Amino acid sequence: MKKNVAIAMGGFSSEYRISINSGxxxxxxxxxxxxxxxxxxxxxxxxxxxxENDTPYPINRSNFxxxxxxxxxxxxxxFNTIHGTPGENGLLQAYLELLDIPQTSCDFYQSALxxxxxxxxxxxKPFGIKTAENYFVDKGDEVDPDEIIAxxxxxxxxxxxxxxxxxxxxxxxxxxxxxxxxxxxxxEDNEIIIESFLDGTEVSVGVITHxxxxxxxxxxxxxxxxxxxxxxxxxxxxSQEITPARISEEQTKKVQEIAKLIxxxxxMKGFSRSEFIFHNNEPHxxxxxxxxxxxxxxxxxxxxQAAGISLKELFGSAIEAALKV
Numbered sequence: 410m411k412k413n414v415a416i417a418m419g420g421f422s423s424e425y426r427i428s429i430n431s432g433x434x435x436x437x438x439x440x441x442x443x444x445x446x447x448x449x450x451x452x453x454x455x456x457x458x459x460x461e462n463d464t465p466y467p468i469n470r471s472n473f474x475x476x477x478x479x480x481x482x483x484x485x486x487x488f489n490t491i492h493g494t495p496g497e498n499g500l501l502q503a504y505l506e507l508l509d510i511p512q513t514s515c516d517f518y519q520s521a522l523x524x525x526x527x528x529x530x531x532x533x534k535p536f537g538i539k540t541a542e543n544y545f546v547d548k549g550d551e552v553d554p555d556e557i558i559a560x561x562x563x564x565x566x567x568x569x570x571x572x573x574x575x576x577x578x579x580x581x582x583x584x585x586x587x588x589x590x591x592x593x594x595x596x597e598d599n600e601i602i603i604e605s606f607l608d609g610t611e612v613s614v615g616v617i618t619h620x621x622x623x624x625x626x627x628x629x630x631x632x633x634x635x636x637x638x639x640x641x642x643x644x645x646x647x648s649q650e651i652t653p654a655r656i657s658e659e660q661t662k663k664v665q666e667i668a669k670l671i672x673x674x675x676x677m678k679g680f681s682r683s684e685f686i687f688h689n690n691e692p693h694x695x696x697x698x699x700x701x702x703x704x705x706x707x708x709x710x711x712x713x714q715a716a717g718i719s720l721k722e723l724f725g726s727a728i729e730a731a732l733k734v
Contacts, residue, residue, distance in 0.1 A: 412485040414439065414728060415449045415458075415473070417501065417512075422493030423576045423597065425452075431703040432490040434710075438720040439488075444728065447475070447482070451491060451501070458482075473508055486731050487512040488724070489679075489700060497700045498524040498571065511731040514679040515699050522675070523697045526570050527602050530694075536674055538667065539693045542605040545570075548595050554587040561605040568604065569597035580606075607688040612654050614668035615682045615701070615709040618730050619718065623672060625665035626712035630654035631684075650708055652715045656687065664692040671697065678734070679727055682709050 416439075418432025419425055432448060439446045448459040449468065456468035458475045466477050475482045487505055489512050495501045496514070499521035505512045514520065523529050530540050544560045546552060557565070567590035569577030577597030579590035594601040611633075615626035632649040654661065668683045671694070682701035685692040701709045705720070713723045 411443060411445050412728070412732070413482060414444045414446050414486050414488055415484040416446055416488045416490060417449050417451050417496060418490045419450045419452050420491040420493050420496055421453045422572070424492035427702060428490055428492045428496070428700075431492070431700075431707070432488075434704050434720070435488055435490055435724050438724055439728075440721055440725050443725065446488075447484070449475075449487075451495070473505070473510060484510060486510070486728050488728060489514040490703060492698075492700050492702070493572070497698075511734060513727040513731045515675075515677050515681070519675050519677055520699055523681075523699050524571050525600075526568065526696055527600070529697065532675075533671060533694060536670065538671065539688075539691055541566075541607050541693060541695070544603040546591060546601045546603065548599040552588060552591050554584045557587060557603055558584060561603055564606045566604045566606065567591055567594050568602050569594045570600035570602045572597040577601075607686040607693050609686045609688040609693075610654070610656060611684065611686045611695075612656065612664060612692075613650075613682055613684050613708050613712075614664055615680065615712045616668050616672045616677070617680050617709075617713075617723070617726070618678060619723075619726050621730075621733075623669055624716075625669050626709070627652050627715040628654040628656065628661050628664060629708050629712055630656065650711060652708075652711050660687060660690075660692075667692055667694070678730070680709060 416432045416435050418428045420428050436446050436448050450457055456470060457465040460466050460477055466475050468475050487510055489496050497520060499517035502517035502520050527545050542561045544557050564580055564582045567579045567581055577594040579593055581587055581590050591601055611631040613629045613631060617624055630651040634648060664685050672681055680701055682698045684695040703710060710720055
């Protein structure tokens with residue numbers, strides 16, 4: 410019997426449109442012989458299923474069901490494609506766990522942890538994971554540019570702590586840019602993280618659970634036309650994403666093993682995509698995405714294709730893994 414799959418997309422953050430694109434790609438590529446897919450838009454003020462002729466049908470939030478043409482639809486699984494809140498910070502996962510509905514991404518604790526860059530770094534350091542030097546600021550704190558420069562140096566990156574797709578990030582090259590950069594970051598979040606600049610090759614490593622095995626996908630090298638891998642580079646074609654990366658076999662194995670170690674230690678599920686920079690020939694961890702972009706041009710689908718895994722197989726495997734839990 411075919412499973413009813415809700416493809417959750419949208420969200421409450423600046424990444425809303427990116428999520429809609431990812432969700433529509435999943436909807437397009439799910440195997441109709443196994444699944445009945447439903448496009449579920451989860452927005453700040455309303456949740457609804459997009460039906461035929463783009464008709465919206467409201468979701469009953471008390472039990473995550475929908476009535477379409479007089480028929481009550483319940484969902485066997487939720488395919489979570491929401492970037493940012495509430496799909497990538499644990500809120501949606503906790504809600505679905507209370508309702509005992511399986512979903513394809515990691516559990517709520519892992520989602521909340523990985524969405525918080527500075528908490529994640531703190532958890533990973535005891536496992537020997539190398540990172541940039543960092544400095545933390547909360548909204549309302551006094552910002553001391555000299556103290557920041559003494560800790561992380563120049564240039565440095567000022568980032569919103571809990572935001573994705575490079576929203577709220579600035580590469581700072583001089584002292585007088587620090588205060589404006591913090592104000593820009595605080596538009597996205599009430600916490601910011603300031604990191605030292607790491608000079609080296611940037612790579613992205615996808616890790617998935619596929620056929621009951623934790624699998625590190627082929628590594629992608631990021632070559633941005635801009636100062637760094639910002640929103641334009643990620644989504645507007647201002648970068649080269651080279652898979653497999655132009656690094657040695659030894660470097661490839663090393664960064665894949667570190668990415669798998671992080672996945673295991675955090676007790677991850679579903680898809681993850683971790684970013685690293687090879688600085689002084691050592692991979693330094695930058696961040697982890699637990700709901701990475703899923704369009705045909707996105708990094709993780711590129712990596713899956715390089716590994717011989719089609720989008721239909723990739724997405725179906727995620728659903729089957731969720732249903733087994």
